[in-house]
Amino acid sequence: MFGQYFEGEFGNNGVVESLADYVSGSAEPPKPTVPERSGEERRKYRTVWISDVHLGTKGCNAELLIDFLDSVDSETMYLVGDIIDGWRLKKKFYWPAEHNDIVWRILKRAKRGTRIIYIPGNHDEMLRQFSGMNFGGIEIQRAAFHDTADGRRLMVLHGDEFDAVMLSHRWLAFVGDALYHLSMRANYWVNVVRRRLDLPYWSLSKMAKHKVKNAVEFIGKYEEVVARAAAERGVDGVVCGHIHTAEHRMFGDTEYWNDGDWVEGCNALVEHFDGRMEILHWPEEVAKRDAEAPAVAEAA
Ligand SMILES: [Mn+2]
Numbered sequence: 001m002f003g004q005y006f007e008g009e010f011g012n013n014g015v016v017e018s019l020a021d022y023v024s025g026s027a028e029p030p031k032p033t034v035p036e037r038s039g040e041e042r043r044k045y046r047t048v049w050i051s052d053v054h055l056g057t058k059g060c061n062a063e064l065l066i067d068f069l070d071s072v073d074s075e076t077m078y079l080v081g082d083i084i085d086g087w088r089l090k091k092k093f094y095w096p097a098e099h100n101d102i103v104w105r106i107l108k109r110a111k112r113g114t115r116i117i118y119i120p121g122n123h124d125e126m127l128r129q130f131s132g133m134n135f136g137g138i139e140i141q142r143a144a145f146h147d148t149a150d151g152r153r154l155m156v157l158h159g160d161e162f163d164a165v166m167l168s169h170r171w172l173a174f175v176g177d178a179l180y181h182l183s184m185r186a187n188y189w190v191n192v193v194r195r196r197l198d199l200p201y202w203s204l205s206k207m208a209k210h211k212v213k214n215a216v217e218f219i220g221k222y223e224e225v226v227a228r229a230a231a232e233r234g235v236d237g238v239v240c241g242h243i244h245t246a247e248h249r250m251f252g253d254t255e256y257w258n259d260g261d262w263v264e265g266c267n268a269l270v271e272h273f274d275g276r277m278e279i280l281h282w283p284e285e286v287a288k289r290d291a292e293a294p295a296v297a298e299a300a
Pocket residue numbers: 081082121122123158160241242243
């Protein structure tokens with residue numbers, strides 16, 4: 001079904017078709033180009049939330065996300081929107097093999113028994129029409145409620161629902177989008193050079209966001225609006241994505257969690273088995289692991 005949709009929208013391409021055949025069970029899965037690491041040493045969590053992956057764009061940090069997916073397992077996984085960037089794909093078809101590898105890993109996870117709930121965002125809004133349906137074990141929902149192990153109830157949604165409320169900041173959203181794509185392109189090349197020089201991953205807009213007063217004000221206001229909406233619905237908190245800024249804040253008694261993105265920050269939100277929640281900054285986790293690795297190699 002996805003295959004037909006994408007075929008019509010973006011022109012024929014074997015990649016999406018073969019994945020659609022795999023989801024429907026009518027074909028063997030395509031082999032990933034980056035082989036999957038063994039599942040034995042994976043960290044186990046009760047829940048994992050990721051969003052704003054933007055598959056189909058150069059901005060997507062596929063390499064780090066593949067590493068994350070091969071390092072972590074959970075009972076439930078929420079895909080909190082903007083996983084596939086239909087907006088960009090419509091303008092220009094871009095789908096490297098690594099993006100296939102990510103879809104393959106998510107489908108494989110569902111087949112292994114992880115409950116996967118996909119809440120489409122504004123960039124993959126074409127999937128919202130499939131809300132309530134299940135594809136290869138992936139449930140598509142418009143929004144969800146998540147009950148933590150210690151009994152808190154959290155509303156889970158992408159977060160673009162609140163853009164209209166942020167009308168006074170609309171100009172920033174428009175100018176922001178153009179500037180964002182420019183800065184992401186710069187970010188990409190900076191990191192190509194840094195990788196060559198063996199320097200760790202660096203985020204341009206992570207720094208810029210902390211410097212630009214307007215952006216900080218915008219983000220703060222957004223967080224407050226989302227938390228207030230959750231409080232009005234009588235839940236303990238909210239998990240969202242959309243603004244690409246991982247965060248945990250309290251607004252009165254209401255928890256605000258943002259699971260960040262895989263364009264700049266490369267973050268995930270996780271729930272431990274006791275209900276404790278934590279934001280993971282994957283480049284830092286990789287750096288920690290690499291720092292420990294030489295000692296292991298020498299010992300062996
Ligand atoms: Mn979004």
